[in-house]
Amino acid sequence: MTRNAPSTEDKIKEAARKLFVEKGFGSATTRDIAECAETNVALVNYYFRSKENLFQAVFQESFAQTFVPIAGILNDDLPLEVKIYKFVDQITDLLKRAPMLPIFILSEMRGEHAPMCQAMQQAGAMQPADGFRKQLEEEAAKGHIRPVDARQVEANLMALVLFPFLGMNILKMKHQMSDEDFSKFVDERKKVVPETILAYLRSGLV
Amino acid sequence: MTRNAPSTEDKIKEAARKLFVEKGFGSATTRDIAECAETNVALVNYYFRSKENLFQAVFQESFAQTFVPIAGILNDDLPLEVKIYKFVDQITDLLKRAPMLPIFILSEMRGEHAPMCQAMQQAGAMQPADGFRKQLEEEAAKGHIRPVDARQVEANLMALVLFPFLGMNILKMKHQMSDEDFSKFVDERKKVVPETILAYLRSGLV
DNA sequence: CTTATTTTTAATCATTTGCTTAATGTTTGA
DNA sequence: TCAAACATTAAGCAAATGATTAAAAATAAG
Structure with a gap:
């Protein structure tokens, strides 16, 4: 029972992800992508209409994969200390599996693609961590951390x-x-980072 | 007394810096650069031989401008707390003047340009902050901070x-x-960041 | 002034790049 | 079964791109 052979469309998207992440939008060519996906250029445009379109598809998936979980965990309903350790632990493991995603996202969010930011904001992909803010205020009110x-x-x-x-x-x-x-x-940072954050939150308490 | 008119070579390098930083190596064309420098493509190649060459020149200057001061301050001969405040203050002001430099450097240090890393290492552009390490060890030995x-x-x-x-x-x-x-x-981070670092260093002391 | 050197320009070349077309093969559903 | 929809291929186009050339203009040197 071999794994389902991926569709041509998926092979193209995966190849695009690999190359866009590795070389950036400007330096990855449709021919690179086609070759990497073991097809030809015509099929890239057949399935995605344009390089820009393909990029958007890949970028939005990558963004969702990286930045949505981040806001998610912060808004979870967990005690502050537990949440911070969980956050660091999970995001670190996520990034170990896709270490180039952050630099890809931040670097592509410039120049001609800067407007994407706004587009994604409106798509609601980036809700502010409001739950986290309230939690910090409550803990400060209780005197557990400083304001x-x-x-x-x-x-x-x-x-x-x-x-x-x-x-x-x-x-x-x-x-x-x-x-x-x-x-x-x-x-090692799974210890260092939470300790750093918590030390700051607890410092200067009377 | 007007400022010295910049040479063509400098105008080209400045235009290249602007466009490489803004759009990345792959998305900035020699024609972009020539136009932005108010000259023509031939002069770009006349002074720099190739786009790759021009990029190297720009990148290395940008790198020196950003990452060398960083290691520098950390190795200064200053009390730990003073040093940390100075570090954050100076680097922040530096980056406010060139906010896109860090993302430019990190994003270009991938793909085909990844080997540059090694080249710059050997050029000594990236000495480890050894003085800082020793200082932390000494302060820990004195019991001022934790190990x-x-x-x-x-x-x-x-x-x-x-x-x-x-x-x-x-x-x-x-x-x-x-x-x-x-x-x-x-x-505001000029306060937050040093407080965070120092809270960590001083936390858990007996 | 004259010659040699450097700088600038316009035109052009060879590739590369994004994308399309027209023809062919393959699957699907009635 | 057969036609309609979908998938794939090879060829190619027009524009963009990195680089070069040859000639003109400007500058420096003797």
Whole structure:
């Protein structure tokens, strides 16, 4: 019982994902993609009408795969400390499976594709983590943590989790890391990052 | 007394910097660059021999401008707390003047240009922050902070300072920020980030 | 001034790139 | 079974792109 052979359309989309993520929109050609998908250029346009169209399809899936889970976990109904550990743990594991997605998304969200941002905002793909904000306010009211700007805390969390993947190449080189070393490094951050966030939230309490 | 008219070569390099940073290597064409520099394509190749060559020149300058100061400040001879505040303050101001540099550098350091990493490593453009590591060890020995992995602390610092610029577009959209709002946001981080780092370093002390 | 060198221009070449077309093969459903 | 819809292929087009050339213009040197 062999796995279902993927449809041509799916093979093209997967090839496109690989190449767009690896080289960026401008440097990946339709012929690259066709070859990588083991078909020809005509089929790429037959299924997706244009390179731009294909890119949109790939980008939106990638975006949903990366940034939607992030807001999701933050709005979960969990105790603050548990939530933060869960967030770091799950996002880290997600990114270990697709380490280039963040840099792909952020880098394509410039220049001619910058307007996509707005489009996706309106599509509701990016709801603010309102539950998280309220939770921080409640915990502060109870005196469990100090009063904070939720946007700053959220940015800190995202920064600490995403950055090692965004700067993976530089990081690996700077510290002469093998793939395995890097994997260990981000695993260690499953402790470091929550401790950092919680230390900030709890610092300066009377 | 008007400022020296920039040479054609410099006008081309500046135009290239603007367009490479804005659109990436693959999406910026030599004709774009020539037009933006108010010359013609032949001159681009006359001064730089090839698009790839021009890119290398621009990239290396941008890299030096961004990542060398970072390691520099960390190795300065300053008390830990002062150093951290200075680091965040200076790098933030630097990035406010060139907010797209980080995403440019990280995004171009993939695909066909990934080998540049190694080349720049060997050129010594990326010395590890050894002074910072020793300082952290000494402070830990004195009991002023807890024992830490310097690489993790350094990564945290870089992450917290760089990330808002890397994710500028998403951030501005998610929180409906104007340019001014964003500027305020990163200025507030001049307090938030050092407090976060220091809270971590001082947490769990007996 | 004259010659040599450097800089600039316009025209052009060879490829590449996104996309289309027309013909052929394959599947599906009535 | 047969036609209608779908899938695939090879060939090619027009525009864009990186690079070059040869000649003209500007600048520097003797």
